[in-house]
Amino acid sequence: MVITVSNQKGGVGKTTTSAALAAGFSMAGKKVLCIDLDPQGNLGFCLGLDTEGGSTILDVLKGDISIQKAISRTEGIDILPSDITLSSSGLEYNPGEEKESILKNVLKPVMDFYDYIVIDTPPALNLLTVNAYAVSDYLIIPMASDILSLVGLSQLKETVESVRIQINPGLKIMGILLNRFNPRTCLCRDVLEMAGQLAGQLETRVFDTKIRSGVAIAEAPAHGESIFEYSPRASAVKDYGKFLDEVEKIIGFREK
Ligand SMILES: Nc1ncnc2c1ncn2[C@@H]1O[C@H](COP(=O)(O)OP(=O)(O)O)[C@@H](O)[C@H]1O
Ligand SMILES: [Mg+2]
Numbered sequence: 001m002v003i004t005v006s007n008q009k010g011g012v013g014k015t016t017t018s019a020a021l022a023a024g025f026s027m028a029g030k031k032v033l034c035i036d037l038d039p040q041g042n043l044g045f046c047l048g049l050d051t052e053g054g055s056t057i058l059d060v061l062k063g064d065i066s067i068q069k070a071i072s073r074t075e076g077i078d079i080l081p082s083d084i085t086l087s088s089s090g091l092e093y094n095p096g097e098e099k100e101s102i103l104k105n106v107l108k109p110v111m112d113f114y115d116y117i118v119i120d121t122p123p124a125l126n127l128l129t130v131n132a133y134a135v136s137d138y139l140i141i142p143m144a145s146d147i148l149s150l151v152g153l154s155q156l157k158e159t160v161e162s163v164r165i166q167i168n169p170g171l172k173i174m175g176i177l178l179n180r181f182n183p184r185t186c187l188c189r190d191v192l193e194m195a196g197q198l199a200g201q202l203e204t205r206v207f208d209t210k211i212r213s214g215v216a217i218a219e220a221p222a223h224g225e226s227i228f229e230y231s232p233r234a235s236a237v238k239d240y241g242k243f244l245d246e247v248e249k250i251i252g253f254r255e256k
Pocket of ligand 2: 014015016038042120121
């Protein structure tokens with residue numbers, strides 16, 4: 001199963017959520033591959049990968065190296081990292097191939113090997129994002145819990161719809177995840193109402209679990225640990241644990 005974490009806005013928790021999902025799947029004993037499609041390359045760092053000089057997803061997309069050779073292995077989680085050289089133009093190299101399906105095609109040889117593939121995306125809706133949507137079973141959309149962050153998601157809806165029509169009719173949106181949700185400080189009722197409306201437009205749900213702010217979330221990557229290892233008792237980390245329980249109810253990754 002392929003799950004993409006996406007929102008064209010930056011700083012909303014895409015990378016954090018991707019790493020938390022990967023850690024959760026891995027802790028459940030599943031084989032996990034993470035793919036970083038963001039040229040900022042933060043996901044590798046979040047997963048404790050020493051990125052210097054290794055192969056990246058771009059080398060694979062360009063056809064310069066086989067996917068098996070490009071995958072880096074960290075404890076429990078495999079990763080295809082990215083770096084600053086990644087751009088949508090990296091997908092223009094393969095003439096004769098549908099450019100929206102390049103990622104899907106390069107993933108074919110490893111698809112059956114992994115139980116879960118988690119894709120982190122750039123803060124954009126570009127060809128890289130479309131390639132991720134084209135190969136995904138589910139999207140998860142993290143959002144910052146303020147009104148302005150909730151505005152302007154109509155483009156995402158259009159992108160999802162066009163991908164469904166043209167390439168991947170099975171693409172589902174698992175839900176909207178409200179991040180940095182602080183009952184005491186935010187305009188909670190407004191945010192919840194607006195997120196609910198958005199979810200309605202996207203024909204999905206707002207996850208019951210809201211992720212509170214917590215320094216542990218920001219600190220964990222620098223320690224090379226998942227948030228669950230770094231600070232299991234921090235409230236924001238517990239929130240991510242509950243979020244994983246919700247994901248479990250939807251896709252049943254702890255079964256078998
Ligand atoms: N709930 C949270 N509490 C505290 N810091 C957070 C939280 N969620 C994300 N962050 C921090 O905010 C920054 C942006 O999050 P990130 O996951 O990288 O967003 P994106 O990938 O959407 O740009 C990171 O430094 C991250 O550690
Ligand atoms: Mg990111």
